[in-house]
Amino acid sequence: MAAQGQDATGTEEARQVRFSAAQLAYDTNTEIVTASGDVRMSSEGNNLRAEQVVWNRNTGAVQAVGNVRLVTPEGDRVYGDTVEVTDDLRDAVIDNLLLVLEEGGRLAANRATREDGIVTLYEAAYSPCAVLSENGCPKEPTWRITAVKVVYDPGRERIKYEDATLNLFGAPIIGLPGFSHPAGTGGGSGLLFPDIRIDRNNGFEIALPYYMKLAPNRDLTLTPHVYSEVLPMAEAEYRALTPSGAYRVRGFATYGSRTEIGHNVASEREKGFRAYIEGNGKFQIDPRWSITASGRYVTDPTFLRRYDISNDDRLRSLINAERIGENSYISIAGWAFQGLRATDAAGQQPFALPAIDARWRLADPYLGGRIEVQANSLAILRTEGQDTQRAFAGVRWDRRLITSWGQELTLTAYARGDLYHANDTALTQTPLYRGEEGWNGRAIAALAADLQWPLIGSLFGGTQRLTPRVQIIASPATGNLAIPNEDARAVDLEDSNLFALNRFPGYDRWEDGARITYGADWNLDLPGVQIRTTAGQSFRLDDRPNILPEGTGLSDKFSDYVGRSDVKIGRKISLVHRFRLDKDNLAVRRNEVDAIFGGRQTYATIGYLRLNRDIGPTLEDLRDREEVRAGGRVKIANYWSIFGSAVIDLTNADEDMLSSADGFEPVRHRLGIAYDDDCLSLGVTWRRDYAASGDISRGDSFLFRVALKNLGR
Secondary structure (H helix, E strand, O other), X not given: OOOOOOEEOOOOOOEEOEEEOOEEEEEOOOOEEEEEEXXXXXXXXXXXXXXXXXXXXXXXXXXXXXXXXXXXXXXXXXXXXXXXXXXXXXXXXXXXXXXXXXXXXXXXXXXXXXXXXXXXXXEEEEEOOOOEOOOOOEOOOOEEEEEEEEEEEOOOOEEEEEOEEEEEOOEEEEEEOOOEEEOOOOOOOEEOOOEEEEEOOOEEEEEOOEEEEEEOOEEEEEEEEEEOOOOOEEEEEEEEEEOOEEEEEEEXXXXXEEOOOOOOOOXXXXXXXXXXXXXXXXXXXXXXXXXXXXXXXXOOOOHHHHOOOOOXXXXXXXXXXXXXXXXXXXXXXXXXXXXXXXXXOXXXXXXXXXXXXXXXXXXXXXXXXXXXXXXXXXXXXXXXXXXXXXXXXXXXXXXXXXXXXXXXXXXXXXXEEEEEEEEOHHHOOOHHHOOOOEEEEEEEEEEEEEEEOOEEEEEOXXXXXXXEEXXXXXXXXOOOOOOOOOOOOOOOOOOOOOOOOOOOOOOOOOOOEEEEEEEEEEEEEEOOEEEEXXXXXXXXXXXXXXXXXOOOOOOOOEOOXXXXXXXXXXXOEEEEEEEEXXXXXXXXXXXXXXXXXXXXXXXXXXXXXXXXXOOOOOOHHHOOEEEEEEEEEEEEEOOEEEEEEEEEXXXXXXXXXXXXXXXXXXEEEEEEEEEEOOOEEEEEEEEEEOOOEXXXXXXXXXXXXXXXXXXXX
């Protein structure tokens, strides 16, 4: 038996209540309707389901009994043994309640009331954590908040507590007087969990962030940092999402003492205002034009490391307007740099404004292939150093052919005209980088042919591909030394530039002459195994002197041997090896290894780099060094893991004559233990830094981190 479309008139305005049931009994004398058997009622977005419902039409009271479920218009689900509701299903009194929030999280209580949409719970507990294990068995939530009284306001999406206590792993940890938090992941204003740190420079630190949701698309986080050894520091971060993009600004400020970098910690200190500000953003103006900006500035060189904000020793600021079309690209940018090393002179730091690069790709209607036209302009300014201006226009033609034997032949023609102006060249310390004072120009041209011949066959039950490669490049003598060198200083022979048209990294230097480059790629694919290897060398066909420095692997007629190997075994092992061998005695000039072992929960990473190029000390951009890096994480139990990392400087005077290292100097290492599950993340990390400079001392730091789901951090 079912009844539907019944009207309730117990309120000021008639409301319609729809219900259905397996059985329906109606007492005409008492005006009581009793529905039983999968009873369902709905009114104004409120939906009730129970085993039995008794409805008094005179008073408007509705009592639901047995496996009661009430779904609110906000999507929250209320479960209880007995629920008393009004006939419009808006207000209720519930015993033994479980409230499942639409935005995530559960509230349980011995008793609760719902009035005008606001739910008040007594002797209640809140947790967003799972209460069932992976096998479906009941389990204690990782954390929960218990309270004498809890008020949940769906309209404000906020939960408030009275006499609350935070419980971790079933044990009470700390009281939370006057505590409240957002009801879900949407966020809301309030305190976030603090960061606690013990630092060798600043002593004990506690940072207590306060999050302010200014609008659905804007927020502000204010974080006071309080220290036991120095004055407090203020931190603020503002984020905004606009119709065309997003941006973020963050800053730190304090008043304290500092020591100039390069001096020891015990040196005389100066007191003053110390601060750091950074920001970034990107805006899409229209489908083709976008603007990207980022900026960083600090008042003194040691501030970032002293307060553990960043280990960067050079700050870069950028603004760039880009237009990306189907066959064109335009960039109009500006750059600024701030050096934080002891050797960085503020007046020598460059400002690049403007830096313009434009490219157009065209189809060749006569010979086939593709034409790319490029125009570039750059102005570099220094307050106490050399100023350089550059402009050039170039064109490149490429055509790719497949021969009847399956060989891939690529023909290239390149032409470019450059115009430079430089002044105050004597202020550049390295003479090779200065160029000549005043205006200078040059013309560049090159022809190249690149032939690759893929050969495919079977090996070890898999597929191998051997691709011999030969490239010939011819370029007439080009004037380089009259041109200032701003962007092509860090030249070095690598697998990535072996077959490049110009093996200098920038535009200011051009590799002229005639040369032949030869090498081979070998690939092997087996079930679960991938191997990629490349190796090669080049030979100069003329006897003209070149400007490539000794030790780069490119200064003689024969270059050094260079190569790279990549090995992947399943998803557990990844190995990358890059090398350069001396052409005369096969001495290792570059040896670089990066390896990853393991999966997502347990893994190890190892990195090793040794540059032994024997380049003179006058070229600061090409210093030799040797270091080893290691890191890893080991899962020791469900959700528990141990992690660590270390960086060790192995450089000595044999590799860098200006280095004072003894061949084994740790840079930093860290060790920690962490717990991570679906709703809780906590960890303790110990870190030791070995470098001391200015007011930064070497020593230990300890970081304590706690993050609770739905409560920030």
